[in-house]
Amino acid sequence: MGKIIDGKALGLSIREEIKQSVKELKLKGIIPKLVVVLVGNDSASQVYVRNKEKGCLDVGIESQTYNFPSNIKEKELIVLIEKLNSDKAVHGVLVQLPLPKEIDEKKVLSKILPEKDVDGFHIENIGKLFRGETPLFLPCTPRGIMELILSTGISLEGKEAVVVGRSNIVGKPMAMLLLDANCTVTVCHSRTKDLGMVVRRGDVVVAAVGQARLISGDMIKQGAIVIDVGMNRIDGKLCGDVDFDSAKEKAAYITPVPGGVGPMTIAMLLKSVLESANRGMIAG
Ligand code: NDP
Numbered sequence: 001m002g003k004i005i006d007g008k009a010l011g012l013s014i015r016e017e018i019k020q021s022v023k024e025l026k027l028k029g030i031i032p033k034l035v036v037v038l039v040g041n042d043s044a045s046q047v048y049v050r051n052k053e054k055g056c057l058d059v060g061i062e063s064q065t066y067n068f069p070s071n072i073k074e075k076e077l078i079v080l081i082e083k084l085n086s087d088k089a090v091h092g093v094l095v096q097l098p099l100p101k102e103i104d105e106k107k108v109l110s111k112i113l114p115e116k117d118v119d120g121f122h123i124e125n126i127g128k129l130f131r132g133e134t135p136l137f138l139p140c141t142p143r144g145i146m147e148l149i150l151s152t153g154i155s156l157e158g159k160e161a162v163v164v165g166r167s168n169i170v171g172k173p174m175a176m177l178l179l180d181a182n183c184t185v186t187v188c189h190s191r192t193k194d195l196g197m198v199v200r201r202g203d204v205v206v207a208a209v210g211q212a213r214l215i216s217g218d219m220i221k222q223g224a225i226v227i228d229v230g231m232n233r234i235d236g237k238l239c240g241d242v243d244f245d246s247a248k249e250k251a252a253y254i255t256p257v258p259g260g261v262g263p264m265t266i267a268m269l270l271k272s273v274l275e276s277a278n279r280g281m282i283a284g
Contacts, residue, residue, distance in 0.1 A: 002226070002251035005148050011263030014147075016058050018270050024062040025277055030279035033062040034092040034118065034269075035084050037077065039103070040070035045096050052094070055266040060205025061273050070100045077103065077105040085113040091276040092118035094269070097169065117280070118272040121168070129176050136279075137272050144264030145206060145227050146181070150182050150254045152225060158180040162202030164188045164195070164215065164241070170208035170229055178204065194218070207241035226254040229261050 022032055034056055038049050049065060056063035066080060077095075084093045093116045099105045101117045101268055106123075121136035128135035142149040149156065161183035165171035190200055206276040207215045208229035220226060230241030240257030248254050255261055 002248045002250075002254045003152075005151060005227075005253050005255045005260065005268055007144075007148055008258075008263045010147065010151055011144075011267040013269040014264075015055070017268065018061075018267075018274050019059045021278075024211040025068065025274075025281070026060065028281065029220075030277055031062050031089070032060075032273050033064070033090050034052065034094065035090050036063065036065045037080065037095045038065055038067045039072055039077070039092070039096070041098050042098070045098075046248075047123075049096055051266055052269060055282050056273070057268050059270050059274075061270060064174075068168045072131055074103045074108065077108055081108070081111045085111075085116060088280070090116065091280055092116055092269075092273040094119050107128075116181055116271060117275060118276060120173070120272070123184075126168070126173065129173055132180065137276075138177070138268075139169060139173045140268040140272065141170050141208075141265045142177050142230060142259060144268040145174060145229070145261060146177050147268070148227060148261065148264055149225060150256060154253075156183050156204065157201040159183045160201050161185045161204040161206070162188060162199050162200065163206045163208065165206075165208035165210075165229070169207065174206050174208065178206075209241045212239045213243040215240070215242040216245065217243060217248075217250050220247045220250040222250050222254045224250065225269065227253040229258050230257060231262065233248055 010229045036049055047050050055061050060272040084090050093112045095108055109121050110123055111124055114136055117125055125137050126133035162180040163171050163175045166187050166189045175187050177186050186198055188195055196219040200221055202224055202226045204225045212232040212234050226244040226247050228240035232239050238258050
């Protein structure tokens with residue numbers, strides 16, 4: 001039976017380090033600050049934003065949330081982002097996705113200064129990741145997943161990695177990070193033929209699909225590292241994209257839901273805000 005990778009514990013220890021660094025920055029007169037822009041009243045987005053605010057509060061990072069109705073004009077959002085870009089007291093600007101479909105998400109994200117793009121979704125930061133250069137910020141979920149994998153102590157060099165899902169937020173940047181770590185990477189999606197056959201090749205499997213328990217134990221190679229990104233609600237209970245009970249019998253390491261990837265995503269966001277504040281201090 002596989003060992004559980006405890007994302008909650010790892011996330012908490014990273015938060016402790018961040019808390020210390022924030023204290024030191026405050027002694028130098030700098031208060032790291034994150035601004036979150038939330039549009040509409042999607043209940044999942046509201047929960048994510050609340051968790052981000054709580055995380056900031058916990059480590060001493062200042063946070064402010066702008067909550068707009070879903071009929072806000074794209075232009076108004078852009079004006080706000082430009083104002084935040086030039087505000088020296090703001091170190092990170094995050095637009096909670098998804099935005100209402102009337103708003104051009106790519107256009108709005110492109111207006112965030114790459115130096116404040118703590119989510120790592122700006123074309124300049126994502127572009128650098130895809131070109132093998134070091135971006136200012138990495139997307140928080142894939143970055144957190146790399147930390148979870150690293151915590152197993154297993155070398156990724158030459159491993160077969162299978163990423164299920166090709167979103168810009170998780171799947172694609174995840175594939176790039178695994179490629180950078182010298183894995184042989186396969187990306188699956190809704191048109192993949194025989195998902196089980198492909199996933200069974202994976203020494204590392206990252207499931208980011210959004211379908212409860214899609215990845216069953218019989219798809220998992222003996223001894224694999226299994227990372228479950230999925231957050232699905234079944235009868236009010238949170239459940240992953242991996243069928244945990246059957247997969248843990250085959251995996252060497254596996255993340256639970258909740259308590260795996262989720263807490264690491266928040267920890268990485270807080271780390272990005274801290275790094276941005278540190279960079280701002282150096283730049284003066
Ligand atoms: P998206 O909906 O943007 O992407 C889902 C991907 O899964 C798509 O690429 C889709 O393929 C693919 N897919 C759908 N059905 C299948 C299938 N039957 N077989 C193979 N692939 C399939 O989701 P996200 O990447 O944004 O999120 C994925 C999950 O992770 C969600 O549950 C989300 O809530 C969760 N999440 C969790 C986070 C955390 O911090 N824990 C952070 C972000 C997301 P195609 O492209 O062909 O449509």
